[in-house]
Amino acid sequence: MIDISIIILSTLRRSTPLIFASLGAVYSERSGVVNIGLEGIMLVGAFVSVIASNAFGLLPGILLAVVAGMAVAALHGMATITFKANQIVSGVAINLFGMGITAFIPEALMGMTDIRALNSAPLLAGLTPLVYVAIALIPVSHFLLFHTVLGLRLRSVGENPASADSLGINVSTMRYLGVVLSGALAALGGAYLALEQGGGFTKNMVAGRGFIALAAMIFGNWTPFGALGASLLFGFSDSIQTVIQTMGYTIPSQAIQALPYILTIIVLVVAVKRVRMPEADGKPYLR
């Protein structure tokens, strides 16, 4: 007999980085900027959180990781919003940059690729605080995006930047806001992975979660609650792998690993009418 609470806790743990990053993707894409650089930003967040928390303590470490994530995202914003460069190309650059710098610095300065975290987070009912933060941010983001003037403005520049502009909304400012928020959230996801799940930083530890988060955001139809649901689903499918194997079923783990991606494609194909990306998502705004 499998203890249900173990599966629930494991699902929540595995979902948390995805919840953060996919929520970040919602902000960015709602403002009209595709950010496939989430993977790289998560890596930077994970890396900085370990270095900074070892030096200054847990909370400052997490905050500095968020700042670093925002800074990297601002680079993406500069390229795509100010210079109106291709958003995919810039995202690829962010990923290469993130992979490169987080491997380069520890190797060059410390002669190793892995860094242990010295501080560990306290447990609240079996889960670390960032899990609760992630879940709490979902209703907050829903309210912010769909029930405030700021949210309306942010969404308007992602749907129709020209008319938003004509109403006096600063398209660039709103898009920077969306992108920088996505950087902050992706970095939190990375910090969670490194500090509260991994016990430190290892080279390339994000291992594709930035891309799964992108899938979760699409699966969740560009909404915070949708992103939460999809992240939980993907986290669940991830955590039942071990359960299935201990129960003696011979479903190869690779089949379950591929599931989020297959599901996302199916959703894109089947539910094409329901799933709708913001109108101006991915398009630079040329005045």
Added chain:
Amino acid sequence: MPELDREEAKRAAAPIVSLAIAFIIGGIIVALIGKNPLDAYISIFRGAFEDWGFTLFWATSLIFSALAVAIAFHCGLFNIGANGQLMMGALAATYFSLRFSGVPGAILMPTVVFAALCAGAFWGFIPGVLKAKRGTNEVVVTIMMNYIAISAVSYALTYPMKDPGSWIAQSAPLPESLLFPRIGNTLGTDPMVFVAILMAVLSYIFLWRSRMGYELRAVGFNQLASAHSGIRVNRIITLTMCLSGAIAALSYFNYLFAYQYRAISDVLVGTNVGFDAITAALLANNNPVMVLLSSLLLAILYSGGLTAQFELGVPSSFYLFLEGIIIFSMVVFSVILGGKND
């Protein structure tokens, strides 16, 4: 100066300026970790030259994937799925090689190539047809296809295709009749390097001298106008992605048939060539012939980077970092210099 020449000059300047910027920023970083930047760059270029076989080998893989990215780009499509396409190509090639290992090489090799082309084309077909029929974003689908390919390769080489005698996830050795000869037995001198060069020239001819190439570029330039002038846009989009996937599928042939002589799961799954290819295509301005140069340059940085790591302790991840800056300055500077913005 006539307007056209100025545009051309600006477009040609962007890669050179970006490379210069990347080398300068990279040099600063190297200096920050307490090494001499000049020594590092000398070590990189000397190392790449001394180990020219490996440099050429690496460039060969990169050329195929970069051509795949460049061709798709001319049609306005972003194929960031070259990783998945090359993995599926390698997997199909391995499967057919081992399944029909008794067949003479002269018959088997064309079959194997055809199988790989089909596998890559199929991996490109799915995002292509979804884009054409449903308007689904090809970037998202190619990302998903990359990860599905990772699972497929990892599964195949862990279970059904695993070499029973080995303790890691890899295939049995490929049949001897299929192995590529190498000049003087040096790495990088197998036939694939010549195929890659030929493929670049053919791609150039295809894009600028063939009817489909013309239609492909027309769709990339303006879909609506192309549709009005009678081009079947959906068909072109689907076919372009198939073609792109098929070319990418050949990327690891040199790896399979002239280096490791078997498919190793960790190597295929861990590939970054499909993303390096984006840098190469971008640096080449998506010109297939220039892709040869840009791929060679990236291969020099990669191969020489290993030397610099060995000699000076500059981590080989310097390469990824440098690549990120190259792309970044490329996109920013081509806009500043007033080049095409897409």
